[in-house]
Amino acid sequence: MTTVAEQSSSTLSCDVLVVGGGINGAGIARDLAGRGLQVVLCERDDLAAHTSSASTKLIHGGLRYLEYREFGLVRKALQEREVLLRSAPHIMWPLRFVMPHAPAMRPAWLIRAGLFLYDHLARREWLPGSGSLDLRHHAAGKPLKPDYLRGFIYSDGWVDDARLVTLCAVDAAERGATVLTRTTCVEAMRHGAQWQATLRDAAGAELHVKARALVNAAGPWAEQLLKQAVRNADGHPPIERRSLRLVRGSHIVVPRLFAHDHAYIFQAGDGRIVFAIPYERHFTLIGTTDVEVAQPEGAETCSDSEAAYLCAEVNRYFRAEVQPGQIVWRYAGVRPLLEDHAGDAKAATRDYKLELDRDGAPLLTVWGGKITTFRKLAEQAADQLCLALGDPRQAWTHSASLPGGDLSDWIGDAQRPDADFARFLQAAQHRYAWLDPHLVHRLARAYGSRIDRVLRTAEGQPAMKLQDLGGEIAPGLYEAELRYLRQTEWALSADDVLWRRSKLGLHLGAAQQQTVRDWFAHASPC
Template sequence: MTAGAPGTDHGLVDIAIIGGGINGAGIARDAAGRGLKVLLCEKDDFAEGTSSRSGKLVHGGLRYLEYYEFRLVREALIEREVLLASAPHIIWPMRFVLPHSPEQRPAWLIRTGLFLYDHLGGGKQLPPSRGLDLSRAPEGVPLRPEFRRGFEYSDCWVDDARLVILNLLDAARKGARILPRTRAVSARREGDHWRLEMQAEDGGTQVVHARALVNAAGPWVQDVVQGVAGLNSAHHVRLVKGSHIVVPKFWSGPQAYLLQNEDRRVIFVNPYEGNLALIGTTDIPYDGRAEDVAIDDDEVAYLLGVLRRYFRSPPRDGQTVHAFSGVRPLYDDNSENPSAVTRDYVFEMHGTTAQPPLLAIFGGKITTYRRLAEHALGRLEPWFPSMTAAWTARRPLPGGDIGGTFEGFAANLAQAYPDLPGTVIHHYARLYGTRARDLLGSVRSVPDLGRHFGGNFYEREAAFLRETEWATGPADFLERRTKHGLHLTRAQRDAFENYL
């Protein structure tokens, strides 16, 4: 699955999508499944920007209730249930413990918010919230003794970058043309279609003619409207920097924690990759180039400071094993507080029904990407009256058709390959679901997996990622398609890069 050769003309499609993050991938999947001819181009690797640098949660947004975002929270809670059913290998329930900090939000307000959170979405898959006596409950053991009261509620974990890839895989299966590392250079209207010129990584020019253009470029959405298409935009994005750190896990149990800081921000403390913890996020206004975003020392100190306030034995300075930053392209609603800027999405349509349209997407969040895609295609329906109805709510993503529980599926996979290490089988089950059988094929023993790069990473998986998931560069394999990079030594990483 590679970009076309220099000078490629992809002919006429119904929709050309610029941007290979979660919104672009979701629209490509939905549109292709409705019978439309689709092409998607992405200037870098898929999910390389915001969509791989999230807090990795499918959640309703408990804190958004404070800002009266009831419609957004309800939609997100409903979507949480839909996505959990569609991809149970990469999305799973998680319980969050919220220690009560009385000088911040009063207990009655938290109870009210959790009651709404339990009922707004109407879902029944996840257990409801409850109060906790942290002086007695095991979830209180790692916390400082002054936190004696707390609450517990449900949300879901997601492998964000893999969610993007699964949507693109399904789009490609349904006929969409998917072009990684292919930059949109210029777009102009020619009669009843757009002529979109693109440039591949090797410098070759590619052209597609499209009846409609979708701008899902995330932080670069205004650059595409103005720089690529030469149009004026009435909307703006507000870039907010969110940073996370990864540290060794410092508590027992599967639960996560949600901490209220003195500045009223909330920080998630989540189990990550078995023996690690993911801590974040910061919400800081950002004025630089989205490509240049990086965590700074003050953000690391801020996150560690919040942990020290709540935990008996928090990680120390210097124990951070990984860190990353992302830029959230939020719709600019003129809010003074970056944490209060809406996570809702807004569409901007350029063109009348007598012209080929350009639909630009401002804002959004990973949990609501599927509904965003449905709404986007609803806006384009006047140009495509014969497209079929919405369908993605009822269909699993690739690998998600496991039947029953994930634990049962993983156990059955292990029985089918009894001579392979259990940790390797579990890893394949988690990342690939039923596609793990495609990866393994006739493998029967460890030597059949090929060269061992370290941890659970073998040559067989690398080949599968290269052949089926557009992986080419080291970070594609080690950071986005998988998280193997967190478990390899520097020497092992270097050896894999040399292998490529």
């Protein structure tokens, strides 16, 4: 794992400097590195520390966007669903969504028409299509109030969003990129055909970077970066052509509300939709909201009013009422949406725009975007940058696996991702029969085919028994995994592990979480 301190003795030269360690920045760095370019990625906090770990965690086309005639965006996202699901079946999997029909909201014919479009706007190879449900005789109807008699069902996908970002960064690093977390781009000056940037880490150490191109993938901070850090040779910021609309999306997590493995999509009273999704075995994830904010700083907190709103909306449907006092965790992220002058935040586009400034050394700014389209966004960004640098190179990510996603050494040829993971899990539990099956399942989900790399001794040998994994720092969390996360995935604090590399924070008590903090406080540097 590279640090600024290790690099600070000299100026670092690269082809592209990417600022921002969310899904778009990590995705672009991965794509460029895979094309053979020299890439530096810097992120002022942890990878996925903000919006990219605060999503509803869906790989989806966006059914509700059809109402706003966002057919191009929906088609683009639908085309990506199966591509992404195949690339990382350990952290992404298909999910069936149930929409109880509320006649007062949208008529049945409109929903059927929308689902027909959803099924046919893009080719599906293996995800099942939509259909109707009799909720009186389906498991999904049991938790609902008895007046919901019928509903609809369709397919989308689930993703561990923070791990997706991390795996993109791991892939980028393994293809030659330099990834610097806790490192701020304090200045980037354009001098003819070159950018000269100053990066500063949390300890104040500085690194000077010379880059042929600069990527602004700062998400909600994209405008601020242009205004405060990026300068042309005359000392002025680049001309701004776009602005962002900042919208907070909040979520709550409560104890599990239903036993089946389907998710719900509810029509809210204000015309929005709210999801209720199975989460971390013992919980239900409920979200999201659309609250406009003036700036990202200080806005990443789910307010009491938003939490009450989410409880009230799901209580329109569930038999057992959800109260704010039941919330075990809440989180929020600020979405950087393109300013399209839609009157209502819920109607604002979720599409993205790549703005390439070629007045000297190329500057590419990413405006907007969503997790489902990150790979396509990164591919288009890399295409534009390579062309601007006079070195077009072939795209490659469409059929590539993310780290841990290639299960062939364990199960042979791939078939369909969900079945492939089931076969892989069976093989992993057989190989690690001496470990608790729930732990093997968690590790298989997190690391996929790289589970062997995680379960190694301090000497790097494969673990053969429990004692080889080092101390059990917290229930189900051994030193071997913590060492791997520090050395390979840039985990530098307990929160990096408990809330981003995993969601163990939901399962461990305060004292158990403190033992993880103590381990990081006393662990030797990488």
